Amino acid sequence: MAVYTEVTDEALAAFLREYAIGEAIAFRGIAEGVENSNFSLRTTSGDYILTLYEKRVDPADLPWFLGLMEHLARAGISCPLPVQGADGVALRELAGRKAAITTFLPGVWPRRVRLEHCAPVGAALARLHLAGADFAPIRANALGPAGWAPLLERCRGSGDDVQPGLLAELDSSLAEILASWPAGLPVGHIHADLFPDNVFFLHADVSGLIDFYFAATDIVAYDVAICLNAWCFETDGAFNATKARGLLWAYDAVRPLSEAERAALPVLCQGAAIRFLLTRLYDWVNTPAGAMVTRKDPLEYLRRLRFHRGAKNWQAYGI
Numbered sequence: 001m002a003v004y005t006e007v008t009d010e011a012l013a014a015f016l017r018e019y020a021i022g023e024a025i026a027f028r029g030i031a032e033g034v035e036n037s038n039f040s041l042r043t044t045s046g047d048y049i050l051t052l053y054e055k056r057v058d059p060a061d062l063p064w065f066l067g068l069m070e071h072l073a074r075a076g077i078s079c080p081l082p083v084q085g086a087d088g089v090a091l092r093e094l095a096g097r098k099a100a101i102t103t104f105l106p107g108v109w110p111r112r113v114r115l116e117h118c119a120p121v122g123a124a125l126a127r128l129h130l131a132g133a134d135f136a137p138i139r140a141n142a143l144g145p146a147g148w149a150p151l152l153e154r155c156r157g158s159g160d161d162v163q164p165g166l167l168a169e170l171d172s173s174l175a176e177i178l179a180s181w182p183a184g185l186p187v188g189h190i191h192a193d194l195f196p197d198n199v200f201f202l203h204a205d206v207s208g209l210i211d212f213y214f215a216a217t218d219i220v221a222y223d224v225a226i227c228l229n230a231w232c233f234e235t236d237g238a239f240n241a242t243k244a245r246g247l248l249w250a251y252d253a254v255r256p257l258s259e260a261e262r263a264a265l266p267v268l269c270q271g272a273a274i275r276f277l278l279t280r281l282y283d284w285v286n287t288p289a290g291a292m293v294t295r296k297d298p299l300e301y302l303r304r305l306r307f308h309r310g311a312k313n314w315q316a317y318g319i
Contacts, residue, residue, distance in 0.1 A: 005037045005052050005095050015094045018085045019101065021045045035213060037097070040104075047104035049080060052097040057213055059098050064139045065212050066090050066100060068132065068189060073103075075131035078124075078200075078208045080105060105208030107200030113231055116204055117196075118243045119250035124206040125194060125227055126254035129220050132189035141192065141216035143275055145181055148174055151278045158285035163299060166281075170274070173305060177271050182219070182264040190223035191215055195230045221261040224251060225268035228317060229276065229304055237303040245318030252319075262314040269308040269317075277301035 007015075012024055022044030030038040030049075037052040053062060066082045070090075073081040080102035082090035090100050110117050141147075152159075152170055159167040191198075193214040200208035224247075232244040251257070280298035287295055311317070 004054050005097050007039065007050075007052070007095050011095055015092070015099070016043065018087075018092060019083065020086055021048065021083065021101070035211075041101065048083065048101050049104055050094075050099065050101050052094060052099045053213075054097065057098075061139060061213075062091055062098055062100075064137055065215060067137060068135055068215055069102070069212050071135045072128060072131050077128055077131050078105060078206065079128075079212065080208075080210060105200055105210065107202045107207035109197045109200055111196075113196055113243070115240075115243055115246060117199075117201065118231055118246040120201070120204065120206045121194070121199055121227060121231060122224075122247035122250035122252075123254050124199070124209060125191070125223060126251040128191060128209065129188055129223065130255055135189055138189075138217040139215070141190075141218040143192070143214065143279065144216070144218055144222075145178055145271060148178075148271075148274060148278055151282055155278065155281045155285055159281060162281065162284060163302075166302070169302075170277070173270070173309065174274060176309075177267060177274060180267045181271065182260070182267065185219045185221055185261055185264060186258070187217060188220045189215060190218050190220060190226075192218070192223060192226060194223070194227050219268070220255075221257065221264060222268050222272065224248070224257070224261075225265060225272040226276075228265075228269055229272045229301070233304055233307075237300070239304075239307050241316075241318040248317060248319045262319070265314040265317055266308055266311040269311070270305060273301050273305040273308055277305060 012027060016024060024041065024043055026042040028040050030040055035056055036054050039050040041048045041050045053059065069079055070082050072079050083101040083103065084090045085092060092099050152174060156167065191209065191212060193211060194209065198209065198211045199206060227247060228244055231247060232240050234240055277298050280296045280301060284295050284298050
């Protein structure tokens with residue numbers, strides 16, 4: 001479910017008059033995604049995506065997100081380009097929500113990750129990091145290490161209902177991760193949510209990177225760790241070192257990882273695993289019954305966290 005706010009034909013027509021992209025020909029909600037209301041929009045000038053930003057997105061962050069996307073798109077990254085209105089402003093209001101139109105990207109995301117997907121993703125992530133290096137504004141990562149303990153506290157009442165002993169294991173894991181969290185690694189702008197459903201492919205090539213609404217300024221190699229978690233585990237929970245090797249080698253060929261970044265991979269991967277475990281756990285225990293939101297199993301990331309805690313060094317990731 002990804003349409004939380006409906007848009008009437010009259011409201012859409014009035015909204016489009018603020019742009020120079022023609023009149024609507026087709027307009028429909030997009031079912032995928034969980035954070036915002038997304039619509040596929042075709043006008044007399046082409047195809048676009050209309051997004052209404054819902055309550056989980058801080059309106060104060062939206063100029064940064066849109067500015068980063070515009071910067072990356074101008075630098076040659078295949079990501080949505082915000083469309084400015086006739087007054088030169090991209091962020092507007094529609095149906096009581098902040099809203100923006102972005103360009104449409106062709107392609108489909110891989111429902112089943114195969115080996116041949118991993119190297120293109122690694123290379124695309126490295127190009128994103130390089131292209132963002134000269135984007136001056138910064139945004140703190142609200143879901144970085146400082147946010148994990150408060151998030152765990154908000155799961156305290158019902159967390160063990162998911163699995164007995166879960167909270168004690170997470171307490172222990174989080175304490176070790178925070179104590180070992182690296183300092184002095186390169187920092188830059190990261191996507192922070194580059195899961196398969198946010199990467200479009202045409203044939204064997206990446207045709208688009210979407211959904212930058214968790215992007216932030218943080219340790220660059222942490223973004224690599226997020227991708228290792230998202231792309232390199234099989235449905236049975238097993239880690240696929242061949243996929244990881246392909247992703248890391250392709251990344252390294254574009255933006256070489258330092259020895260310090262390589263050495264930090266196990267703890268960075270632990271941090272990425274616990275971050276997504278905690279957000280899934282929070283949704284699992286706090287989403288009301290009957291809500292039109294598909295909850296994701298937090299225990300999937302518990303298995304990944306355990307793998308990373310057992311990784312002795314960066315060679316465990318295939319490099």
